[in-house]
Amino acid sequence: MELLLMLLAVFALAALAPLLYSFTRGNTGWLLAIFPFMLTAYLLLNIPQTMTGHSVQFDWMWIHGLDIHLAFYLDGLSLIFSILVTGIGGLILLFTGQYLGNAGLIGRFYSYLLLFMGSMLGLLWASDLITLFVFWELTSISSYLLIGYNHEDEQSRRAALQALLITAGGGLLLLAGFLLLAQIGGSFSFHILRSSGRSIQHHALYPLILILILFGAFTKSAQFPFHFWLPNAMKAPTPVSAFLHSATMVKAGIYLLARLNPVLGQTELWHMLISTTGAVTMLMGAILAIRQVDLKKILAYSTISALGTLVLLMGLDTKAAFKAALVFLLVHSFYKGALFMITGAIDHSTGSRDIRHLSNLKKSMPMLSVSLILASFSLAGLPPLLGFISKELVYEAKLQAPNAAWLITSFGVLANMLMVALAATIVLRPVFSGKSGVAVKHPPSAFLLVGPIILSALGLVVGLYPQMIAASLLEPALIAIQAEVTTIKLALWHGVNPVLLLSLLTFLGGVIIYILTRLYPDHFKKPLLSQVMKADTMYDDALDKFLKLAKQITLFIQHGNLRYYLFVTLLTISGLLLFYLLTEQMAITLPVLAEIRVSDMTLLVLILLSALMMVLTGSRILAIVALGVIGYAVALIFFSYGAPDLAMTQFSIETLSIIVFVLVLRKLPKFSRLSGRLSKTRDAFIALLLGGIITVISFLVMHQQPTKEASTFFTENSYTAAKGKNIVNVILVDFRALDTLGEITVLAIAAIGIVGMLKLKNQKGTSSP
Amino acid sequence: MIISILIIPLLGGIILLLSSKRPRWHFTVNFLVSSASLIAAVIVLTQTVSGRILTLQIGNWPAPFGITLVADLLSSVMVLLTAIIGWAVAIYANKYVNAHQAGEGFFALMQLMLFGIYGAFLTGDMFNLYVWFEVLLIASFSLMTLGSTSRQTEGAFKYVLLNLVASAFFLVGIGLLYGVAGTLNMADLARKAAMMENTIVLQTVALIFMVSFGIKAAVFPLYFWLPASYHTAPIPVAAIFAGLLTKVGVYALIRVFSLIFIHDTNFTHTILLIVAGLTMLSGVIGAAAQNDFRRILSFHIISQIGYMIMGLALFTPLAVAGAVFYIIHHIIVKSNLFLIAGIVERIHGSFDVSRLGDVYKKWPLLALLFFIPAFSLAGIPPLSGFWAKLTVIKAGLDIRQFAIVFVALGVGLLTIFSMTKIWAQVFWKEQPITKEHRNTGNNPVWMELIPVAFLALLTIIIGLLAGPVFEISNRAAEQLLNHKPYIEAVLGGGR
């Protein structure tokens, strides 16, 4: 229950944020930050409980018929992620208050940030697939709103849409995967699914399910080839980039993989698909990062690389890999969150994020420079920071990879070398070089510094005392994934082993790459991996092509010509009926001609001739007369079969119709032939076809002998019960009076409509000469 | 009780008709009549929600000889939805219908159209259904042309002509059906169709009805009239059309293809499934090609109809429940979006998305009120559209109909695209300043925001409390697939 209440509180806060902002203005940020910090405290207090394996739970039957629950639980895995969300979230709110100042629609910005925070927590706490999915999509929506924060900038709108389309598209496939998984596994609940993991993996649909779910995870975590939305998402204000697009939301895919590993993991397919994607993304992100000059872009691509590493580790699917992943998750959130906020602070103070323009920050912003150095060291994986420990663990996991260990390891080493070079790039020149330094418009205030300093300091402190997270956070999380008790030992120094050698190699390689980038800067700006770079333009092309195609198709279907509409409609029904009748075996017996009465025959010929004349004549009056003749002939048929009422009605209606027709015709423009021979032939063909089919069906009907219950009932009850000898009239006013009531309503409405239209014509006539 | 559903709007329509000299009162009278309808609809639903089927033999003539009104759960739900939309539009119309239009019979026509819609949902008789179709067709046509320009009459003309073709087919089908079955009472037809040995004619009637109702429901390739006409009608009218008119066709399809024509579902329901896929796809593609607020929404109606037909075509209890859920969701959401389009037009003077903008900045409440139904339509959880989509997709996956499921998912993504297009262009973008276009200077007023907010709230409630709504859909589906209670309720247990 407390989990639900906390979520509701976050959402309530989100709803109230704009209102709060209108009162507290510049103080809103730190006021709002109080609550996430309280949540962090709550989560930290829950550590002892999760260490013993207990979890906080909430369960409410959402849709009984589908067995969908709104269900939450907090175990080791969700705890570690949630602490990042609330902790970093709080720091971000502090930061935002200062960073955005009072420009724009800030109240809404807070609102969306909190909406995201709530959604992310819901995602992490969910113990039901659908609950998870609901919040999964909500994070995409809040991300959409946040990327589009500068809503009047077209590029922002484009980036927001791109991110949404890709993550929501993946989300839809994820939903399909969840639904299939639940059907096979028998439940949406993680608890139940966990216990039926093996049977799911042997199911024929397992590959499909896994692929569908991976689409969801990979799009969310910006894996190749869906990575391109993430750099574009940097259009969002920096707090958003720091919070959603590096520290938390993009990790949702990794969280999902960890969460579903007990259900779907430990298969060849899992290893292959996930580690390949992760390895490619890891290296590609690193290569693209080194080519950027905008600090935010550098960080964005290095985030992609880090996400690739995490996905790779999920794919390795070993205990060592999960351990490494959890530590790397923490350290990445620390240093990347810090680096983004530092970038924001620098941007805020100097007005630039271009590393070529930044210099001598050590003098102008000493505090910020220290935290920049600490965070970058963590990024580079240098001791004594947590980044070093995590890198060692990652190497260890890669070396122990079940397949292609050396290939994976060399990918990893290369990527990490690039990270070292990257760290050098963002630190050396901006902080130390230059004498004058860039002009600082306004030095960063305390709230801007708090976040980066805390996060970068955490990297150092935890690096020095790594054991403080081992038992409290990592072990419960690992238990949640692997379901076996393990003790984790973390230390900076492991003695001289292959991993240490790899670290040294990485450092040296990184330094060399950095020197190369300084010596041949142009070389690193040439198009490289051009196809990969083009993913973004390919997205544009695809969208363009789709829109063009849509226009063509729509113009083809909905092209405005009523005759074509009629043609298609009639063709559809003829085609369907013809198709059906041709597939059925049946015998049609034609009525014997001799049985037809002479009078009927005469009327039939009259009707046919009139119909022909109506179609062929070029005169409207003649056509109307011909139509009238048909009507009168029908009336005669009624009469000859003993229905004088119907005949009389038909006569009167025909007469009145002709009068009305003539009155109307006088107002119409001259008759002209618009259709050519071809279209006429076409029309004749479809008319005859449909007429023929209906005739055939009518013959078929004549052979059926339906019960005569209804007519018997009407005859028997007409006088005795309904007090009328005229059955037709009794049917109209009594047996089926409701039909008549409806029909006279139709008449009344028609009169209003016609009068309205005539008045309209008249008004127009008077207004124009 | 059922009869009050019909008497109230008819009486209201007549009163409005007779008081055409006093158009000033019309708004109030219309509101009172709509409120009465809403109350009656709620009462009917409370009586049927437990699974009871209400019947009324008009004129006390026993079924199948007289006309029977039947309120099962599906009918009651449809009636309630109609009443809700009627009520919301009754409030909204205040700003949009002037005294002149009222004098011409605007509100009278509206009530009479609702009368026709209610009748169609409640009748248990095929020919009677035809009569209701006529009532609502002629009323909707008159509403479309009322005080319109010649361009609008052109759209209305296409609408009425193609729908008359549908009616003609329907009538032919009725004739053939009576020829083979000797009855037009739906329950009796269900009974007799199940016993029929030679089903060839029955099957042809099924196809004729499929096309006829398909035209009314605007499925591929019979939907031409919809995009041609909806954007020409006055907004309050368009909102009712958008929510309800096509749904009458969908309702009729669901009714006959779950009650009567079920002897060869392999054939009929496979056709329906193909139609569903093409309808979804061509609708959403059409929407992508549009630049007019209402046209985008109109094409989306078609696309969404596809999901409902998909539910019917899959024909499992879950799928039919999904179709019902989808209808509930869609009526509320789509009418609301049209109402919002109207407000935007009243403020900014255009429906052309390229000319619009700035709504997000200037009118945050309006933006929020659009965001909810738009993203509900796009299937974003936890709004109503998500559950509707989830149910039909799950139904498809459960029986391994992967092709239609992936079409449905793809269309879902394109729906998101369309809704964000409106959001980005109308709400986020800066409004371009052009000479020929200027804002009207109007502000949103409460009278139009209240019904919009009411419908948006319903969307949220359906989403958050999806359990009860699903339960109702599920029970409605059970009633549709298990005919015995229906037949017994209409024809009496003894038969």
Add this chain to the structure above:
Amino acid sequence: MRSLILNTALRFIAPIMFLFSFFLLVRGHNNPGGGFIAGLVAAAAITLYTLSSGVSYGRRLLQIDARLLTGSGLLLALISGIPAITSGQSFMTGLWLEKTIIVIGKLGTPILFDAGVFMVVLGITSNIIFELMEHN
């Protein structure tokens, strides 16, 4: 369209047609006839009269506003179904007086309904004809 002969003839024919139409209406429950056909015949009389003498004469002949006639007819038809509800029966259940009247036969709510049909048919036909003629 105006001809003296037709004009004069109609002076005599119209009343006869009205009489005939009334006759059709009242005996319709037992013999060929009924509200619908009676309405059409009366409308035909109005139409012919209007065609020959003009709209204003037509309106005068009808005496009551066509739209009002339509609405009242609809109302009458609806109301005829309501007494049954108040006496606890199904909507539109026919209620009959015991006595029989010459020509008409028995009097009951279905007869009222039929009268409503008559009024609607006459009302809308005249309405449309008047408007069409006026705009010609």
